[in-house]
Amino acid sequence: MSKKREMRVINRDESNFDKILAYYINPEEFPLSETLDDMRKRWVEIFTMRVNGFTKTMIVKIWEKEKGLSQAQAYVDIRNSLSLFGNIDKTEKLGFQSIWLQWAENYMLRMRQKGNDKMEGFMLKLLRPDDKDDQLEFNPEKLENVELQLNVPKEVIDLIKNMTKAGVQDFNNFNAVDVEYTDVPDDTEQ
Known part of the structure; x- marks a missing residue:
């Protein structure tokens, strides 16, 4: 078989x-x-x-x-x-930077072979890593300890205090008023 x-x-x-x-x-x-x-x-x-x-x-x-x-x-x-x-759009910038780096290194090598120290130094400056792209934008205001003040009516505060005296509250058993369902005809459907 x-x-x-x-x-x-x-x-x-x-x-x-x-x-x-x-x-x-x-x-x-x-x-x-x-x-x-x-x-x-x-x-x-x-x-x-x-x-x-x-x-x-x-x-x-x-x-x-x-x-x-x-x-x-x-x-x-x-x-x-x-x-x-x-998505090629997201990687396109990084890919171009890599290609440009290869071109610059190749050019620097040719200048070194020709003995052109001035252009070799210029290329070294261009090949220096750019720290601006790698740094995250730092916002010191986000780290500040800001004191929040809430304005709540006294009645609401008293209600919350009364509700929490007994400990944990079950809001599923909250005193709510049940309303009968009534179908209201739509006047536009005539």
């Missing part, structure tokens, strides 16, 4: 995003249908386009023309792609 490979079952209430995420975690246990695989490929293509500098609106226009998808579906695909693979 041959042994069949057991596959995990994906529940019906799981979204397409959950199914594709499960596929990326373990493709053997969570195979995708043809439709879901096409969706996954679109998400990969969107991420690739975002990395290559395409804006969201450019992608939506391309998706409408080439793939025949609606704007709403294109934006859903973009959202899912960014959720699955990461």
Whole structure:
């Protein structure tokens, strides 16, 4: 008798995003249908386009023309792609800083090889870490011990004192007045 490979079952209430995420975690246990695989490929293509500098609106226009998808579906695909693979906008600044650092180090190395001490010193100044970006904005006013004063009517204070004399109060057994429900007809529905 041959042994069949057991596959995990994906529940019906799981979204397409959950199914594709499960596929990326373990493709053997969570195979995708043809439709879901096409969706996954679109998400990969969107991420690739975002990395290559395409804006969201450019992608939506391309998706409408080439793939025949609606704007709403294109934006859903973009959202899912960014959720699955990461938002390139958040990492773009850090990535550019890293690339710029490599360029500057390369330039400094070439100046050192040429013996240009003046430009090498200039590049060292440029490569100095910028402490301004790393510092959190410090607000000393948030650390001040401010005394709060509440103005509460005397009747409310007396009521609270009377309620707390017995210790812990159960506000579920609070003296409340029950009102009978009456259906009021809406005059606008005539």
